[in-house]
Every structure is written in structure tokens, then in C-alpha cells.
Amino acid sequence: MNDEFYRIKRLPPYVFAEVNAQKATARAAGDDVVDLGMGNPDLPTPAHIVAKLTEAVQDPRTHRYSTSRGIPGLRRAHAAYYARRFNVDLDPETETIVTLGSKEGLANLAQAITSPGDVILVPNPSYPIHPYGFIMAGASIRHLPTDVSTPEGVEVFFASLERAVKHSVPKPVALILNYPSNPTAQVVDRGFYERCVGYCRTHGIWILSDLAYSEIFFDGNPPPSILEIPGAKDVAVEFTSMSKTYSMAGWRVGFAAGNKTLIKALSRIKSYLDYGAFTPVQVAATAALNGPQECVAEAREIYRQRRDVLIQGLAQAGWHVPSPPASMFAWAPIPPQFAHLGSLEFSKRLMAGANVAVAPGIGFGEYGDTHVRMALVENVHRIRQAVRKIKTFLADPERLPEPPTQKLAKKHA
Numbered sequence: 201m202n203d204e205f206y207r208i209k210r211l212p213p214y215v216f217a218e219v220n221a222q223k224a225t226a227r228a229a230g231d232d233v234v235d236l237g238m239g240n241p242d243l244p245t246p247a248h249i250v251a252k253l254t255e256a257v258q259d260p261r262t263h264r265y266s267t268s269r270g271i272p273g274l275r276r277a278h279a280a281y282y283a284r285r286f287n288v289d290l291d292p293e294t295e296t297i298v299t300l301g302s303k304e305g306l307a308n309l310a311q312a313i314t315s316p317g318d319v320i321l322v323p324n325p326s327y328p329i330h331p332y333g334f335i336m337a338g339a340s341i342r343h344l345p346t347d348v349s350t351p352e353g354v355e356v357f358f359a360s361l362e363r364a365v366k367h368s369v370p371k372p373v374a375l376i377l378n379y380p381s382n383p384t385a386q387v388v389d390r391g392f393y394e395r396c397v398g399y400c401r402t403h404g405i406w407i408l409s410d411l412a413y414s415e416i417f418f419d420g421n422p423p424p425s426i427l428e429i430p431g432a433k434d435v436a437v438e439f440t441s442m443s444k445t446y447s448m449a450g451w452r453v454g455f456a457a458g459n460k461t462l463i464k465a466l467s468r469i470k471s472y473l474d475y476g477a478f479t480p481v482q483v484a485a486t487a488a489l490n491g492p493q494e495c496v497a498e499a500r501e502i503y504r505q506r507r508d509v510l511i512q513g514l515a516q517a518g519w520h521v522p523s524p525p526a527s528m529f530a531w532a533p534i535p536p537q538f539a540h541l542g543s544l545e546f547s548k549r550l551m552a553g554a555n556v557a558v559a560p561g562i563g564f565g566e567y568g569d570t571h572v573r574m575a576l577v578e579n580v581h582r583i584r585q586a587v588r589k590i591k592t593f594l595a596d597p598e599r600l601p602e603p604p605t606q607k608l609a610k611k612h613a
Contacts, residue, residue: 207336215563219547223557234586236555236574239382243447243502245493256480266476269467270298270455274482277441277489278455285414286425294460295433297467300477302412302439302454305466307333308473309437309456311409312465314339319368321361322373325561325568327382327410334374342368343565349386358395365403375400377563380423383564383573384531385524387417393426400435406462407436407481412454415445415496417526418504427458437462444528445496446488453477464490503528506576506583513587516579517594521574530574531559535594543569554589556576 219237226233256262267329269275282288282296290296299305306329314320316338324343331341344360347353365372375515377396378387400407409426417423426436437458443449456466476482510530511523521532538546543560550572551557559575561568578586 204215209458210335211332211560213543215560218544219551219557219560222548222551226551226555231555233551233555233557234578234582234589235525235557236576236578236583236586238577239444239526239575240577241444241447241449242501242579244255245447245451246488248491248495249446249448249484249488253480253484256483262479262481262483266479266482268470268474268476270296270476271479271486272488274298274453277486278457281489282425282427282457285422288425288427290427290457291460295463296455296457297463297470297472298577299439299454299456299466299475299483300474301443301452302410302441302456303329304452305454305456306408306410307336308469309466310334310337310339312469313373313462317370319370319372321364321372321405322564323376323378323381325383325564325571326376326378328409328564330376330378331565333480339373343567345567346381346384346386348388348392354388354392358399361399365405370404374406374408376408376410377411377426380413380417380526382410382413382527383529383559383568383571385527385529387423387526390424390428393424393429393432397429397432397435398427401431405435406459407432409436409438411438412441412496413444413527414440416500416528418500418502418507419523419525420555421498423526432506433458433460435459437466442485442488445499446485447499448485448488451477451485452514452542453480453481503576506578506580509580509583510576510587511582514590517587517591519590519594528576530576531561532572532574534572539570543572547572550593554586554593556586556589556593566579584589 223233275296278296279290279292282290310333314334314337318339320334320339321344322341322342323346325346342364345356348357411425415424425438426432427438437456439456441454456463507524511521514521519535521530524530534546541564547558547560559573561571
């Protein structure tokens with residue numbers, strides 16, 4: 201029987217699995233691992249949101265099927281968020297939809313708008329669902345550079361965009377944007393979005409903007425939404441998430457907003473695939489958006505403190521990493537003495553030599569192989585502990601501990 205399934209063959213091995221397996225083995229051997237790998241928020245969901253879930257779940261009427269588009273109250277709350285945060289008016293009926301996290305929304309919209317062989321423009325490095333959601337839908341990916349941290353980098357991006365549109369056959373269907381970026385933590389301003397919207401309107405290209413980190417910012421102005429740009433709704437849809445803003449990662453609530461045609465297409469696909477999130481979860485998400493927002497500012501300050509401790513500590517250890525202006529990640533260039541190893545091998549050595557887990561940049565695309573991603577998901581004490589371990593490792597990288605597999609074997613002998 202043939203087990204070479206078409207879509208599975210198009211997916212490469214999951215490189216994060218190697219570091220995760222090494223981490224699990226080390227913990228099984230009794231090692232204390234500081235995990236800066238997965239972007240899994242450690243902060244608890246605010247109490248008033250949990251209380252609303254508890255209240256809603258007591259009503260047996262909420263135990264039935266929900267609706268794949270999201271309950272009306274949650275869609276209205278999301279529209280109200282856009283109005284107060286971005287000064288953008290959304291029609292809750294036609295311009296916003298609730299998704300099972302932004303990841304599901306992106307993948308299902310890819311299924312909705314992609315034909316086999318379509319060309320999609322995707323930054324590299326980028327969050328894996330950005331290219332692979334479309335690859336699973338049968339598309340071909342054309343990569344664009346992601347370094348827009350300088351005016352020169354912005355010009356390179358738009359020159360690459362122009363070149364990709366000119367030389368792609370068939371013409372690209374969609375452009376993926378993600379700022380604040382996962383993994384690079386870079387941000388853009390309204391001027392960048394204005395150029396993207398103008399270009400894509402002229403050339404008939406959809407824009408899918410991932411704004412999952414809209415509320416985790418540290419320096420300067422809050423990140424803008426592409427929907428702030430006049431005419432953006434003609435071509436753009438934007439994905440947001442409750443996961444990071446309200447520490448609700450496991451609740452799986454996100455949104456898509458913007459162009460009516462894209463929202464309708466996503467709604468049509470979802471109507472065949474799911475009945476929406478559990479209604480009490482949606483009720484609690486509504487309370488999060490409509491309720492007090494001090495919890496968002498408090499979480500932002502916690503991430504800022506963690507960022508400063510990590511970046512300053514690494515600098516003192518001799519590892520100079522740019523301070524991220526937003527997101528919950530630091531995008532760290534591999535130290536020069538390890539640059540020849542590539543990100544996966546360096547991550548494995550760091551895990552073996554310092555018991556600190558990071559995400560290899562190659563997992564975000566081939567052009568990420570010069571970096572590793574560090575997530576700000578451990579408290580300040582643990583981050584200081586990680587920095588001390590890293591400092592020792594960098595000072596003597598050849599002095600590695602006994603491999604975890606051998607330690608585990610001795611423990612059970």
C-alpha cells in the first residue's frame with residue numbers, strides 16, 4: 201500500500217523535533233533545562249477571563265454546538281477592539297470571523313484561495329504556517345527577504361517584490377506579511393504598509409497580514425494594522441490572536457478581519473470543517489476584549505523586563521543580540537565561533553553544554569540558519585540562570601557534560 205501521500209511528501213522533517221527530543225531526554229535524566237525554545241506563554245490567563253469561562257460553562261445551553269463564524273458577541277467585541285486600537289471600522293457580520301487561533305485561520309484561508317501551482321510570496325525566515333499552509337494547499341512558494349530594519353532593507357524588500365511579480369508564472373496570488381515578526385521580531389510603520397497596499401492593489405494581489413503580536417511591544421509607538429491604510433480592505437485580511445495578548449494560547453481563539461471576499465471564503469471553508477470554539481471559551485474571550493485591559497499592559501511589562509535581562513546578560517557573556525522592539529522573541533545571530541555549525545547543530549550543542557533550549561533558525565526557513573530564536577517564556581530568575589549557563593558554555597564550548605542518553609541509562613541500571 202502506498203504511504204507516500206502527496207501533501208505529506210511536500211513537508212520537510214520538523215527540525216524542532218530534534219531539539220525537543222534532546223530536551224526530553226535531558227529532563228528524563230534529571231537535568232534542569234531552561235526552555236527558551238517554544239513560544240508558549242507561561243503567564244496565567246487573567247483571573248476575570250477564567251471567571252467568565254467558569255460562569256458560562258455552568259449554563260448547559262453553552263454545551264451544544266457553537267458556530268464556525270464565532271458567536272455574534274465575540275465578533276462585535278473584535279470589531280470594537282479594532283475601532284479603539286487602530287481607528288478601523290469593521291462590520292462584524294461581513295468583515296470579521298473567529299478562528300481556532302490565527303494558525304488555523306491562515307491554513308484554512310490558504311485552502312480556500314489556492315489552486316495547485318499558484319505562486320505565493322512569503323518572507324523567509326518566517327513562521328512555518330506562512331509557507332507550509334500554502335504548500336499543503338498545493339501552492340508554489342517564492343521567498344522574499346525579511347530584513348526591513350533599515351531603509352536599505354525596506355528598499356531591498358520592495359525590489360525583491362517587484363522582481364518576484366515580474367518573473368513569476370503564473371502571477372502571484374497573495375503576499376504574506378508578519379510584523380511584529382516571528383521569528384525576527386522586526387516591526388514596520390504605516391509607510392511600509394502604504395507601499396504594500398498600493399502595490400498589491402495595482403497588481404491584483406491579496407495580502408494576508410499576521411498581527412499576532414500587536415500588543416507585545418516595548419519601544420516607540422504601538423505596531424500599526426495594515427487595515428489602517430486607506431484602500432487596504434480592497435486586498436487585505438489580517439489575523440490576530442488572543443494567545444499572546446491575554447495569555448490564552450491553549451484556548452485557541454483568533455480572528456481574521458478585513459476584505460469581505462476573503463472573509464466569506466474562509467467562512468465557507470470553516471463551515472465544512474468545524475463548529476467553532478466551545479461557546480464558553482468564546483464568551484470568556486468576549487469578556488477579555490470588552491473588559492479591563494490593565495492585564496495586557498502588565499504582561500507587556502513582564503516581557504519587557506525579561507527582554508532586558510536576557511539581552512543585557514548575553515552581552516555581558518560576550519553574545520551580542522539585538523534588542524527586540526516587539527514580540528516575545530529575540531532573534532540571535534549565532535556567535536562567530538559557532539557560525540560554521542549552522543543553527544540546528546549549534547542549538548543541539550547549546551542544549552548539551554548549557555541545558556538551555558532554543559529554536560534553530562533553520563526551522564523558519566533556509567535564510568534563518570544563521571540565527572536561533574529565544575522565547576521570553578521563562579521568568580527573570582530562570583533567564584538569569586540560562587545566561588549564566590550560556591556564559592560558561594561560551595567560555596569553554598568544548599567542555600561538554602556526559603550525554604543525557606548515557607546518564608539516563610546509568611540511572612536505570
